[in-house]
Amino acid sequence: MTKVVTLAHYYTTPEIQEMADKVGDSLELSLFARDAEADLIVFAGVRFMAETAKILNPQAKVVLPDMGSTCSLVTMTDISRLKKWREEHSDYVHVAYINSSAEHKALADWIVTSRNVDDIIAHLYEQGKKVIYSPDRNMGAFLNFQYGYDMPLWDAVCEVHDKFNKVALDEAFSLVSGDKYLIAHPESPLPVLHESDYIGSTSQMLNWVRDYNGNSSAVIFVATEDGILYNMKKARPDLDIRQAPIYTGCKCNSCPYMKLNTIEAVKAAQEGRGGTEIDYLSEELMKEAKKPIDRMLEFSERYYRK
Template sequence: MSRVVTLAHYYTQPEIQQMADKVGDSLELSLFARDAQADIIVFAGVRFMAETAKILNPQATVVLPDRGSTCSLVTQTDVAALQRWREQHADHVHVSYINSSAEHKALSDWIVTSRNVDDIIAHLYAEGKKVIFSPDRNMGAYLNFQHGYDMPLWSAVCEVHDKFNQQALDEAFAAVPGARYLIAHPESPLPVLQLADYVGSTSGMLNWVRNYAYEPDAVIFVATEDGILYNMRLARPDLRIEQAPIYAGCQCNQCPYMKMNTIEAVKRAQQGQGEVIDYLSPAQMDAARLPIERMLAFSERYYR
């Protein structure tokens, strides 16, 4: 009988997370997928995550519940143009965010997640390297601002995080009579990140909420996809946690691709039906695996 392992990202619906063997952020799920003793890996997330699982565990059959679940950072990146851009900066190390296609990863020297991007790029600069960063323009702009880097940046954005804006946040803050905090994902625009009390990955934000010990009646605004609010409220039901607004006070920001992971689609995928990640050639997987393994080796060493 086939052993099926189901992985779910924090941005999926609570019902999907409850069906999973492992729930986590991109780094956690990559490590779990690599080491999973599974015949079938069902990845309730988006396509680049399922591709990463296949690259790291090529013997497993990896199934994406809905073939349409992509990512704007992927769709906004033309790989041929990316290759030309990289060639224009041949003396730079190409660091790519994990939210990228397998073809994109194969053109990279390092892959990073939102949890380890600061440490890996700091490590490269400490070695005297020059860095170009793709595909997320907002994340790269924040790193350049925060650390004084001068990294050339690719110009793609997460369509969910890019909707958060300073004006809506200013209005939301003004409506709170007491204490308020903002925690934000680094895919958000720089003016939003400059307002934040904490900037970090989905796991980092979740841990910030778990460890919160400030004013008990404060409002905590969260600038990321709304799926993580389920985990935050489960961890700290005593806190008032709200998604940051995007316009006119609207707290309605969801990733349409993550929400394609319906209960029915995941159940079908657990039966082997869905989008099987079988289109990557061995050469593509080998080329993409190298920068991912650099990241994983660094992370296992650094975060031990």
């Protein structure tokens, strides 16, 4: 009998999350996929996540319910131009965000996530290394500002997080008379991050909400994709949790690619009658892309065990 494991990202709809064996952010799901003893992994997320799962567990059949579920950080990155940029900075360490294609990862020295990027880049600077960062311009700009780095940055953004803006936030804040907080994903623009009380990965923001013990009547604004609000409100139904607006009056900001993971598409993939198998990555490409991922995982195992 075929053993099927279904993974769903926090940004998918609640109905899709209820169909999954594991719900998490991209790193959590990739690690789960790596260790899963599954014949078929259905990855309800976006393409780079399914590719990462295949790279980490090449023996499993990995299926993406809808091949159209890509990411603007991938589509805004021309690999030939990236390779030239990398060659122009040959004496730099290339750190790439996990939200990138397999081809992109193969050109990197290190892969990072929004959870460990601060520690890994600090580690490299402590060693006297020079760093270039790709593909997320907003995250790189925040790191340069926060820590005084001068990293050359690639010029791509997450089209969802890049829509958050300070003007809309200030308007929303002005309508709240009591306590208010803003928690934000580091893919958001720098002016938004300057306004934030907490900046972290999807899972870290969820944990912040779970652990919140301040004024129960406070309004908590969340600057990230709206899917995670389901998990936050489920964990803390006692709190007033709202998505940060992207312009005055708008409180909805969804990733169109994540929402391609429909109930019908996921069911078809689970039953082996739909979806697209991640079988187009060559062994050599997976080998090269795995090196910077393994470097990240080895660092994390050493660093966070202390």
